[in-house]
Amino acid sequence: MRFVDEFREPELITRTASEIRRLADAKRHYRFMEVCGGHTHSIYRFGLKDLLPSNIELVHGPGCPVCVLPMGRIDDGLSIAEQPGVIFAAFGDMMRVPGTRGTPLEYKARGMDVRIVYSPSDALKLARNNPERHVMFFAIGFETTAPSTALTLMRAKAERLRNFSVFCNHVTIIPAIRAILDSPDMRIDAFIGPGHVSTVIGCRPYGWIASNEGKPIVVSGFEPLDILQSIVMLLRQLNENQKKVENQYKRAVPWEGNRAALKAMAEVFELRPYFEWRGLGFISQSALRIRAAYAEFDAEHRFSVPGVRVTDPKAAQCGEVLKGVLKPAQCKLFGKECTPEHPIGALMVSSEGSCAAYYNYEHRKTQALTYLSQTPVSIGETSV
Amino acid sequence: MCLAIPGKVVELLPEDRSLAVVDVLGVRRKVDLGLLQEDPPLAGDWVLIHVGFAMSKIGEADALAQLRMLTELGESDAAREEVQGYGLGEEEADEEAEAAESNAGP
Numbered sequence: 001m002r003f004v005d006e007f008r009e010p011e012l013i014t015r016t017a018s019e020i021r022r023l024a025d026a027k028r029h030y031r032f033m034e035v036c037g038g039h040t041h042s043i044y045r046f047g048l049k050d051l052l053p054s055n056i057e058l059v060h061g062p063g064c065p066v067c068v069l070p071m072g073r074i075d076d077g078l079s080i081a082e083q084p085g086v087i088f089a090a091f092g093d094m095m096r097v098p099g100t101r102g103t104p105l106e107y108k109a110r111g112m113d114v115r116i117v118y119s120p121s122d123a124l125k126l127a128r129n130n131p132e133r134h135v136m137f138f139a140i141g142f143e144t145t146a147p148s149t150a151l152t153l154m155r156a157k158a159e160r161l162r163n164f165s166v167f168c169n170h171v172t173i174i175p176a177i178r179a180i181l182d183s184p185d186m187r188i189d190a191f192i193g194p195g196h197v198s199t200v201i202g203c204r205p206y207g208w209i210a211s212n213e214g215k216p217i218v219v220s221g222f223e224p225l226d227i228l229q230s231i232v233m234l235l236r237q238l239n240e241n242q243k244k245v246e247n248q249y250k251r252a253v254p255w256e257g258n259r260a261a262l263k264a265m266a267e268v269f270e271l272r273p274y275f276e277w278r279g280l281g282f283i284s285q286s287a288l289r290i291r292a293a294y295a296e297f298d299a300e301h302r303f304s305v306p307g308v309r310v311t312d313p314k315a316a317q318c319g320e321v322l323k324g325v326l327k328p329a330q331c332k333l334f335g336k337e338c339t340p341e342h343p344i345g346a347l348m349v350s351s352e353g354s355c356a357a358y359y360n361y362e363h364r365k366t367q368a369l370t371y372l373s374q375t376p377v378s379i380g381e382t383s384v
Numbered sequence: 385m386c387l388a389i390p391g392k393v394v395e396l397l398p399e400d401r402s403l404a405v406v407d408v409l410g411v412r413r414k415v416d417l418g419l420l421q422e423d424p425p426l427a428g429d430w431v432l433i434h435v436g437f438a439m440s441k442i443g444e445a446d447a448l449a450q451l452r453m454l455t456e457l458g459e460s461d462a463a464r465e466e467v468q469g470y471g472l473g474e475e476e477a478d479e480e481a482e483a484a485e486s487n488a489g490p
Contacts, residue, residue, distance in 0.1 A: 045456070045457050118470055144388075147437070196439070222387060223450075223453050260420065260421045260422045
């Protein structure tokens, strides 16, 4: 367990943790879902579970962009990388995500031109600097990154670039939460809402979770104290039988979101009728595609992609873990065939994936403790 | 990707008002301000950055707290690397990124 005085504000952490114990009804079991993978990472890194009473369970949600992407989309994107003259550009997070015939890095090793970019505008710059090649940017992310892709496409259009396209895999958070609430095997009492998605969409889009579904939701920051305070706010709502959207992360999240970002998204993207999510299946109106006005920059329009559905390796239970039905360590492959060094499922790749977070912090800690307990500290054989 | 990188706006660029030079953990790079056009930051302001774009303005104390947290999450090197990789109109940044990439190998 992490010592409380290692935290930045140890007294506040202690006080908030005891407030949580005071508020939690010992007769009840609480299941709170943190929607965002950034929260999952923070929860494991700081060992926040150890500060919570055992009847508060944190369920990890689907907010990890590379984790929810089905393998078929990765294959589709990589099929474009195989076309002559194409530069395949993607964020570093994507590089070790396995497709059927390997990861983007393995494609690079086989001679395909695969480049890591840190920003969609860097992909645009690659296109400017390589007029004889075609640069395809493999876009992923929720509303946190979609506006940047949108603005990049607006710039490409204004410049009349002819050799740039985007393979769009942007998804939206609200339909994913709806799918989880509709799922019969899920029971969630309340939500810790995503922080940085909300800087773009604001707090209003969560209203139905409170008013129609009767579940409290608190948009939260990422520091240990933020997450603990959000849990206090959720417990207060539940105790007072309230169902509200609250904003714990006011220092970065305006209630109305970022209007310029929403405007850029609306200009470039429209909702797909449906999109497949790993683990959650097909969800209607849950992803973005590029509008007809920008069709010349749409990789799906410019190239023919196979569009084949690929099922995950049978033994891997990514879907159940993504939905929060299974804990990472309950998957048969966890820590055996599937590790951060050799990931089989995407949840083991990204630091925001719950399997990688669990492996890096919980699993390694348990392994170390087991090792220590099995290793004799004194001359074991002669002592009784 | 979910975790934003805080940076301090060092200089607004008169030749292109959609860009600013931002300092992140000692690394200076151009960052796109296009998504903050309704409330543009000034030099000295702190912003949260995702994939090369400033997404929101925040106070200095909160920015410093967020930087500390990135360090504690073991993400500060990744953040620095990401910012170093931003190649917005900067040739030397490009070369650095390419050098880093070739060092990384396949």
